[in-house]
Amino acid sequence: MVFKYGINFLIIVLFSINTYAQTTFSIQGSVLDQENKTPIELCTISLILKDKIFQKVNSDKEGKFLLTEIEKGNYVLKIQSVGYTDVFIPINQLASNLVFDGIQLEKKIDSLDEVVIEASPDDKLIERKNGKVIVSVDADVMNEGASITEIMENIPSVDIDENGTISMRGNTDVRIFIDGKPTQRSLDQLLLVNVSKIELITSPSAKWDADGSSIINVILKKNRERGLNINGNFSYTQSVFAKYRSSISANYTVDKFSFNSSISYSKSKNYFEGRTEDFLNDILQITENVNRADDRAFTFGVDYFVDDKNQLFVNYKRNISSPEAISKFLVNDTERSFHETDYEYNNHDLTVGYKKILDGENHFLDIEAYFLWSPNESEAEQIAEGTLDNNTLLYNYNGSGNFAQFNVDYQKEISSKHSFDLGLQSSFQNIDQFLQNTSINNPVFPDFALDYNFSRNIIAGYFNYNGTFDKWSVTAGLRTEYVKRELALNSENFDYDYTQLYPSVFVSNTLNDANSIAFNYNRRLVRPQHWQLTTIPKYFSPTSFAVRNPELEPSFINAFEISHNYQKGGFNLSTSVYYKNMNDRISHIQRPSNANSDIYIFTLENIESDNAYGLEMSSRWKINNWYTVTNTVDVNNAVIRTLIDTQIIEREFTSYYLRSYNRFKWKKHNFQLNFRYKGNAVFPQGRRNPYGKVDFGYSKRIFKGNGNIAIQVYDIFNTYNPEYEIRTDNAYRVGLFEPESRRVRIALSYNFKSNKTKNIQRKRRKSIETRDVNGVQF
Numbered sequence: 001m002v003f004k005y006g007i008n009f010l011i012i013v014l015f016s017i018n019t020y021a022q023t024t025f026s027i028q029g030s031v032l033d034q035e036n037k038t039p040i041e042l043c044t045i046s047l048i049l050k051d052k053i054f055q056k057v058n059s060d061k062e063g064k065f066l067l068t069e070i071e072k073g074n075y076v077l078k079i080q081s082v083g084y085t086d087v088f089i090p091i092n093q094l095a096s097n098l099v100f101d102g103i104q105l106e107k108k109i110d111s112l113d114e115v116v117i118e119a120s121p122d123d124k125l126i127e128r129k130n131g132k133v134i135v136s137v138d139a140d141v142m143n144e145g146a147s148i149t150e151i152m153e154n155i156p157s158v159d160i161d162e163n164g165t166i167s168m169r170g171n172t173d174v175r176i177f178i179d180g181k182p183t184q185r186s187l188d189q190l191l192l193v194n195v196s197k198i199e200l201i202t203s204p205s206a207k208w209d210a211d212g213s214s215i216i217n218v219i220l221k222k223n224r225e226r227g228l229n230i231n232g233n234f235s236y237t238q239s240v241f242a243k244y245r246s247s248i249s250a251n252y253t254v255d256k257f258s259f260n261s262s263i264s265y266s267k268s269k270n271y272f273e274g275r276t277e278d279f280l281n282d283i284l285q286i287t288e289n290v291n292r293a294d295d296r297a298f299t300f301g302v303d304y305f306v307d308d309k310n311q312l313f314v315n316y317k318r319n320i321s322s323p324e325a326i327s328k329f330l331v332n333d334t335e336r337s338f339h340e341t342d343y344e345y346n347n348h349d350l351t352v353g354y355k356k357i358l359d360g361e362n363h364f365l366d367i368e369a370y371f372l373w374s375p376n377e378s379e380a381e382q383i384a385e386g387t388l389d390n391n392t393l394l395y396n397y398n399g400s401g402n403f404a405q406f407n408v409d410y411q412k413e414i415s416s417k418h419s420f421d422l423g424l425q426s427s428f429q430n431i432d433q434f435l436q437n438t439s440i441n442n443p444v445f446p447d448f449a450l451d452y453n454f455s456r457n458i459i460a461g462y463f464n465y466n467g468t469f470d471k472w473s474v475t476a477g478l479r480t481e482y483v484k485r486e487l488a489l490n491s492e493n494f495d496y497d498y499t500q501l502y503p504s505v506f507v508s509n510t511l512n513d514a515n516s517i518a519f520n521y522n523r524r525l526v527r528p529q530h531w532q533l534t535t536i537p538k539y540f541s542p543t544s545f546a547v548r549n550p551e552l553e554p555s556f557i558n559a560f561e562i563s564h565n566y567q568k569g570g571f572n573l574s575t576s577v578y579y580k581n582m583n584d585r586i587s588h589i590q591r592p593s594n595a596n597s598d599i600y601i602f603t604l605e606n607i608e609s610d611n612a613y614g615l616e617m618s619s620r621w622k623i624n625n626w627y628t629v630t631n632t633v634d635v636n637n638a639v640i641r642t643l644i645d646t647q648i649i650e651r652e653f654t655s656y657y658l659r660s661y662n663r664f665k666w667k668k669h670n671f672q673l674n675f676r677y678k679g680n681a682v683f684p685q686g687r688r689n690p691y692g693k694v695d696f697g698y699s700k701r702i703f704k705g706n707g708n709i710a711i712q713v714y715d716i717f718n719t720y721n722p723e724y725e726i727r728t729d730n731a732y733r734v735g736l737f738e739p740e741s742r743r744v745r746i747a748l749s750y751n752f753k754s755n756k757t758k759n760i761q762r763k764r765r766k767s768i769e770t771r772d773v774n775g776v777q778f
Contacts (some may be wrong), residue, residue, distance in 0.1 A: 027067040027091075029100030031059050031079055033107070039063025040105060043081040049073060050473055050510060053362070055416050069416070070094060073471075074513060079103055092513065128565060128574050128618075133157065133200040144235075144699055144710030144747040147245070148195065148218065154674065156618055156632040156659060157200055158216070161722070168202065168214040169578070169614060170636045170655060170681065173526040173555075173586075175212030179220055181351065181370050181405070182209065196221040202578070203506065203520040203561055206462040206477030207409070207423065210502045211527045213557055213580070228252045230752045239743035241269035241290075258303040266295045276735040278543070281598050285543055286330040293323040309357040314350070321345040329542050336542040337383055337392070344378045362413035373402040383539055393445050393539065399433030399452070417468040425460045435536045445545075450536045453488040456527075475506040487533055487550055494533070494550040500525065514568045520561050528552040528586060532604055546602040553606055555584045570622030575615070582610040590726060600731065612638035630661040655681045658692075672697040678722075686726035686733075693720040693741065707750040715741040 031043045043059040047067055054075065059065045077089040077100070084105035091098070127134045135155050152158050152166060159167045168174050176183055199217040201208070208215060230250045237243040249262035274287040301315035327339040353368035381395035409423035433452040439445050464477035484497040504522035511517065531548070538546045563576040584606040593599040614636035622628045634657040639650065656679035664671040677692035694717060699710040720741035726733040 024069045024071055025094055025097050027070060027077065027094075027098045027100070029065060029098075029103055031063045031065070031081070031103045031105060033084075034104040035107060037104075040081050040084070043079060043105070046078040046080070048076040048078055049468070050508070052468075052473075054468075056362075071470075074510070079105065081105060083107060128563075133202075133618075135198045135200070137195050137197060144697070144708065144712070144749070146235075146712075146745070146747075151195075151198070152216075153676075154659075154661070155198065155200065157202070157616060157634060159657065159678070166216070168200065168216070169580070169616075169634070170612065170638060171213045171580075171582075173213040175209070175215050177215060177217040180217060182403075183349075183372075195219070203504065203522050203559060204524070205475060205506070205522075206464050206479040206502065206504050207421065209425075209427075209458075209460070210479055210481055210500070210524050213524065213526060213559075213582070227254075227753065231749065233747070233749045235745055235747035237743050237745040239740045240271040241740075243268040243270075256305045258305075259301070261300045262298070264295075264297045266293070268293050271740045273738045274735060275738075276541075276543070276733060278598075279732045279734070281731075282332075283543060283598060284332055285541060287327060287541060288330075289325065289327045291323065291325045293321065296320045311355045313353050313355075316351075317347075317349050319345070319347045327541075331542050339381065339383050339539065339541075341379065341381045344376070345374065346376055347372065347374045349373075362411065362419065364409075364411045366407070366409040368407045368409075370405045370407075371403070373400075375400045377401070381539065392440050394438040394440070395436070395539065396438075397433060397435045399431065401429070401431040403427070403429045419466045420464060421466075422463045423461070425458075425462075427456075427458045429456045429530075430454070431530050433534075435534065437536060445537055445539070448536055449490075450534065451488070451490050452534055453486075454530045454533065455486045456530075457484045458482070471510045473508045475504075477504045478502070479504070483527070489535055489550055492550075496553065498554070500556075514566055516565045518561075518563045518565075522559055524557045524559070526555040526557065526582070526586060528554070528604075532586070540602070543598060544600045544602060549604045552586055552604060553584060555582050555586055555606065557582045570628075572620045574618045576617075577613070577615055579613040580611075582612075585610040590728065590731065592731070610638060612636060626665045628663045630663075632659045633657075653680060653687070655679045668701055670699045686724060689723040689725070691720060691722050693717070703750060706752065707748065710745075710747040712745045712747075714743050714745075718742045 027047065029045075031040045031045075032038065033040055039059070039062050041059060041061050041063065043063065043065070045057050045059065045065045045067070046053050047055040047070065055067050055070070057065050057067060072094055075091040075094060077091060079087040079089070084107055087103060087105060089100065089103075127136070133156065137151060149160060149164060149166075153160050157168050159170075161167070165172055166174050166176070195218055197219045199215075199219060201215040201217060204215050228250065229252075230248070232246075232248045234246045235244070237245075243266075245264070245266040245268075247262060247264035249260070251258065251260040253259070268291075270291045272287075272289040272291070274289070276285045276287070277283070278285075297317070297319045299315070299317045301313065303311060303313045305311050321343070322345075323343045325339075325341040329336050329339070349370070349372040351368065351370050353366065355367075356365045357363065358365060377397075377399050379395075379397040381393075383393040383395075405425065405427040407423060407425050409421065411419065411421040413419040431452070431454040433450075435448075435450045435452060437445050437448040439447050458481055460479060460481040462477060462479040464475060467474045479502040480499070481502070482497070482499045485495065487494040487496075502523045502525075504520070506518065506520040508516060508518040532552060533550045534548045535550055536547075538548075540546060557580060559578065559580045561576055561578040563574065565575075566573045586604055587607045589603050589605050591601050591603065593601050614634065616632070616634050618630070618632045620628065620630045635654065636656070637652070637654045639652045658675070658677045658679075660675040662673040662675075664673075672695075674695040674697075675692070676695075677690065679690045681688040693715040695712065695714050696716060697710065697712040699708060701707070702709055718741065721736060721738050724735040724737070726735075
């Protein structure tokens with residue numbers, strides 16, 4: 001008996017020693033066609049760790065695969081092959097060798113009744129990954145037929161005021177990118193059907209341009225399904241005036257080529273009413289404003305896959321816009337003036353690129369050139385007293401601009417746990433304008449002519465290291481930029497050049513299956529935009545106008561953030577605490593005019609400092625199969641210190657923003673109810689009072705799943721009316737703005753897809769296609 005127990009004890013000890021000694025493991029298996037049970041060759045098997053591909057292999061002729069040298073941890077095994085539905089296998093706490101024999105893949109159905117994949121309300125609307133907040137556009141019922149600006153209103157951390165100005169975490173110095181490239185065109189000219197996701201990047205890596213406190217990156221869809229795919233969209237919106245938006249897009253993929261094209265047209269007429277009361281000077285001004293716009297956009301692109309390691313692509317876009325604005329001002333019950341403005345914009349942009357896979361799946365070289373040019377832009381304004389025939393001031397602007405950017409990016413995976421990427425970037429911007437004010441018995445605005453010549457050239461380089469150490473992940477980078485700015489205003493020159501370093505660090509730790517934490521730091525700057533540097537007076541209203549500042553300098557930012565993420569079952573909670581210090585912040589300042597104390601001048605100046613810290617919380621709870629709720633809370637506390645003339649002003653304030661997205665599903669019907677509430681906001685010379693609104697949306701798949709119909713009602717109770725207050729030694733003004741917030745929209749979309757040609761497997765083509773601008777595999 002003792003001998004028996006002794007043998008058993010020895011076996012247990014030897015087994016324990018062997019288990020303890022084994023620090024790495026293997027995963028092997030085979031992949032079969034579900035229908036005929038035959039092996040699938042060249043199937044891609046990826047082992048994913050913390051949203052990154054840890055290891056990748058391809059199946060052999062017998063459908064077999066082997067992954068080795070795998071440490072303990074939580075993984076996801078992804079099996080994919082062209083023409084089949086992807087399979088995901090979670091592996092929790094890997095502690096031994098695993099064998100998956102006979103993994104069966106189901107073929108995708110190509111019939112026209114099944115070609116559209118319906119975005120379910122169960123899909124993640126908001127996701128946090130690698131320091132980014134990623135918003136899925138298709139998962140929100142309110143996005144059907146909406147403009148990109150309207151979509152931004154529903155995104156946590158993002159705020160859009162009544163003028164369309166985008167801010168994040170209370171800061172308007174946000175930079176917009178499309179597929180990682182800066183854009184000068186209006187976001188509303190983008191086709192929603194072509195937008196896949198929107199990334200909010202509050203702490204960009206060293207690869208991104210250092211300009212901007214935060215980045216919003218719009219990711220376009222990359223449809224590479226073979227055959228012909230056509231999508232048509234139409235929306236009608238009714239508020240005070242009607243608005244229309246229509247588009248059609250198509251892509252055709254055959255052999256080594258993929259073609260895509262789209263055309264869109266939108267026609268809108270918007271109404272805006274404002275009321276401003278100056279208590280010190282006893283002035284009441286009422287403003288009525290009507291904006292009209294006709295926007296047309298056209299895109300065309302070609303991707304050529306030379307082989308499984310090389311890709312060439314060309315994309316061209318053209319946007320034509322002809323907006324018009326008519327304002328009517330009533331001052332103390334007397335019609336003081338009309339203000340009519342006509343614009344003409346004609347923008348082109350062209351992207352040419354080459355992507356190459358070198359000697360491994362995660363060894364890449366990207367070369368890209370981006371050009372944007374705007375010939376023959378113009379703006380014409382006339383200001384009249386009493387009637388439109390009684391002109392007192394004429395303003396004219398004519399000009400052109402161009403921008404070019406060149407990127408060379410290299411990424412190398414040293415091992416399954418360590419990689420780096422580096423690159424060079426250069427950009428060149430030139431703007432030539434002629435601006436003129438012609439005064440006709442206007443004592444405030446004398447005749448003024450300005451030749452405006454602006455150029456900004458940037459040479460930059462960066463290096464990023466990415467490493468994984470057990471449960472820790474680290475990304476550390478450094479960017480350097482040399483900037484040369486030249487500005488000529490008539491005979492005066494305002495030149496400025498500088499070289500700066502911008503470090504960035506992102507560290508994350510997976511505590512357990514449900515909890516992870518992260519820390520990040522980066523240094524950035526805010527460059528003055530070219531339009532902020534002109535000196536010609538710009539008319540706002542009978543009681544205000546603007547004069548910009550050519551001596552503005554960049555503002556420099558140091559930002560820190562700590563975040564925690566909890567995920568268990570159908571519940572997710574993300575919490576972030578951040579601190580941001582900005583020196584020489586560019587801020588709006590108001591002063592009375594020397595010529596007339598009833599008139600106020602708005603200008604821009606570098607204030608001393610701005611310190612802000614805040615809290616963001618976002619939760620998603622799938623309560624059951626038909627109801628999912630997402631709630632977000634943004635709280636921001638800031639201390640603004642500024643010197644205006646000889647007076648030091650210091651303001652401390654706390655603002656908050658509450659959002660709730662409630663999504664319901666009943667059979668094939670989707671419903672959504674949104675609540676939003678904005679708290680106080682403070683700026684150096686005043687504040688904005690709180691306000692909020694409630695929206696409702698409904699959508700349903702039609703035409704056997706190939707089409708969709710959506711109905712939305714915005715601002716049901718008509719409460720989205722911001723009120724401002726400005727208080728200084730020389731002014732006490734209260735303003736109420738009533739935009740066209742309450743509106744009803746109906747949107748229709750239809751998708752046609754033809755799959756007459758069978759998919760051809762390409763071993764590495766998908767690796768080229770699915771990389772985003774930061775070299776991350778989706």
